[in-house]
Structure formats: structure tokens, C-alpha cells
Amino acid sequence: MRTNEDLVHEALLIIYEKYKDIDFDRGVLPWAYGVLDRVMSGDYRTKIRRESIMNIHRDDVIRLHDNNECIEEKVASLELAEEVWDALNQLNNKEKEIFKLKLEGFSGDEIQEKLGISRTALDVSVFRGRKKLRTSLEKRGVL
Amino acid sequence: MTDPSEIKHLISAANAGDKQAQEEFFAKLSVRFSKLITRELRKYPMLANGVSLDKKSYEVCQYAMNEVRKLCPISNPDFSFIHVINVLHNVLDTIISNSLVELAKKGDSEAENLLFSIIRKRLMERIIKKRGRDTQYENK
Numbered sequence: 001m002r003t004n005e006d007l008v009h010e011a012l013l014i015i016y017e018k019y020k021d022i023d024f025d026r027g028v029l030p031w032a033y034g035v036l037d038r039v040m041s042g043d044y045r046t047k048i049r050r051e052s053i054m055n056i057h058r059d060d061v062i063r064l065h066d067n068n069e070c071i072e073e074k075v076a077s078l079e080l081a082e083e084v085w086d087a088l089n090q091l092n093n094k095e096k097e098i099f100k101l102k103l104e105g106f107s108g109d110e111i112q113e114k115l116g117i118s119r120t121a122l123d124v125s126v127f128r129g130r131k132k133l134r135t136s137l138e139k140r141g142v143l
Numbered sequence: 144m145t146d147p148s149e150i151k152h153l154i155s156a157a158n159a160g161d162k163q164a165q166e167e168f169f170a171k172l173s174v175r176f177s178k179l180i181t182r183e184l185r186k187y188p189m190l191a192n193g194v195s196l197d198k199k200s201y202e203v204c205q206y207a208m209n210e211v212r213k214l215c216p217i218s219n220p221d222f223s224f225i226h227v228i229n230v231l232h233n234v235l236d237t238i239i240s241n242s243l244v245e246l247a248k249k250g251d252s253e254a255e256n257l258l259f260s261i262i263r264k265r266l267m268e269r270i271i272k273k274r275g276r277d278t279q280y281e282n283k
Contacts, residue, residue, distance in 0.1 A: 004267065004270045004271060004274060007270060008263060008266045008267055008270055011266055012259065012262065012263060012266070015259075015262060016259070019244065019247075019248075020247075020248050024241065024244065027237050027240065027241050028240050028241060028244040028258070028262070029236065029237055029240050029261075029262070029265055032262045032265070032266060033265075033266070033269055036266050036269060036270060040270065040273065040274075
């Protein structure tokens with residue numbers, strides 16, 4: 001969660017960029033409060049989205065697919081979904097976010113753009129995530 | 144004005160509908176607040192705009208008192224002296240920031256710095272107040 005300082009700083013940047021072009025009917029402070037409120041709402045929405053991404057649902061696992069190397073093919077059946085779901089929740093936040101987006105059907109390029117990371121960073125996270133998944137599933141006797 | 148028991152007494156009387164107590168309360172408030180305004184305005188000499196500091200303080204004080212009378216009617220049972228002080232500070236910050244923004248738009252960098260320090264202070268107060276409230280809701 002971003003600190004109060006961060007949010008105020010972001011609001012101040014917006015205010016600084018725009019205040020010269022605005023006629024303040026109700027004064028500059030109410031307008032500045034509005035800018036801060038919008039920044040806070042945006043931060044709240046991001047937080048909610050991130051939390052939902054971190055919470056990988058079991059049903060999503062059933063739709064798991066990948067174009068390249070498929071450990072996921074081996075877990076296509078419903079009985080294994082629970083195990084895979086638990087294994088996915090062992091990943092770190094970044095890896096979880098990437099796998100969640102993959103489950104939602106986003107391509108590598110789209111994920112890269114959404115998360116603002118390089119292709120190499122994405123590939124490394126996918127590689128590590130898969131490795132962890134494989135180990136975790138092997139321990140559980142799924143693979 | 145510095146005697147809290149006197150203020151308390153005046154507020155109780157004004158709450159009960161004593162017009163003279165109301166006027167006395169606002170007169171005392173006005174005297175006290177005009178000193179604060181003069182002190183504050185001294186920090187922003189660019190706002191004088193050819194008007195003497197005393198005159199400017201008087202104008203601001205009259206405006207602030209009208210706002211207080213409007214926003215915090217003393218006859219209201221929920222009337223609170225702290226609320227009055229908050230309103231007065233808000234009015235003062237609003238007047239100063241509105242004047243500074245005009246100067247800043249004209250390229251006065253000192254006015255711009257002062258404006259942003261006021262805005263920053265007010266935004267920090269707001270976010271602390273709002274986030275505190277949000278946290279309370281989340282805890283509930």
C-alpha cells in the first residue's frame with residue numbers, strides 16, 4: 001500500500017501540471033482536494049485489483065493452459081485442481097500475478113505491458129514459477 | 144478571550160438564545176482572530192497589493208466572521224468552539240491560497256512555493272483524516 005506521502009506527492013504533481021490552466025470558481029483548495037480524492041480512489045482500485053489477482057481461484061486452475069511446455073496438460077482433470085491451486089498459491093506475488101494473467105488468457109506481450117516489466121523479467125518469472133510449480137506438484141505426487 | 148471559563152459561559156448563554164452573549168462572543172472572537180490574521184498575512188507580503196496590512200486583516204476577518212456565523216450558528220446545540228477555530232483557519236487558508244494562485248499564475252515563483260506549501264499541508268491533513276476514517280470502517 002502506498003504511503004500518505006506518496007499519494008500527496010502524486011496529487012501535487014497533477015496539481016502543479018494543471019493549476020495554471022484552470023479557473024477556480026470555488027477556490028484552489030477544493031479543487032486540490034478533488035485531485036487528492038481521485039488519486040486515493042485510483043490507489044484503492046489498484047489495491048483491490050492486486051488483491052483479486054493474488055487470490056487465485058480454484059476454478060481458474062481448470063482453465064490453465066500454455067502454448068509452450070505443458071505441465072498443465074497433466075493436471076487437466078478436476079481432481080487435480082485443488083492440488084494445483086495450492087501449488088499456485090506457493091508462488092511469490094509477482095509470479096502469481098503473471099500466472100493469473102496467463103489464466104485470464106493474456107499473451108506474453110500483453111502481460112509484459114500490463115505489469116511494466118521487460119520480456120526477460122517476464123520469461124525469468126515464468127521459468128521460476130513453473131519450476132516451483134513442478135517441484136510443488138511432484139512433492140504432492142501429482143507429477 | 145484567553146479565559147476558557149468566560150468563553151464557555153458566553154457559549155452557554157448564546158446557546159440559550161442570549162443575543163448579547165452571541166454578539167460579545169463574536170466580538171471577542173473577532174479581536175482574537177484579527178491578530179492571528181495579521182500575523183499570518185505578514186508571512187505573505189505579496190498579497191498586500193497596495194493595501195495596508197491592518198486594512199487587509201480587517202477585510203479578511205469580517206469575511207471569516209460572516210462565514211463562521213453562517214457555518215457554525217451558535218444557537219445550534221452542537222455548536223463547538225473547536226469547529227469555529229477550524230472554520231476560521233479554513234477560511235484564512237482559502238483566502239490566502241486563492242490570492243497566491245493568481246500571483247503564481249502570473250509567474251511569481253515565491254507565491255507558487257508558498258501556495259504549494261499550503262496545499263501540501265492541507266492535503267496531508269485531509270489524507271490522514273480520510274485514511275484514518277477508512278481504516279476505522281475496515282476494522283468494523
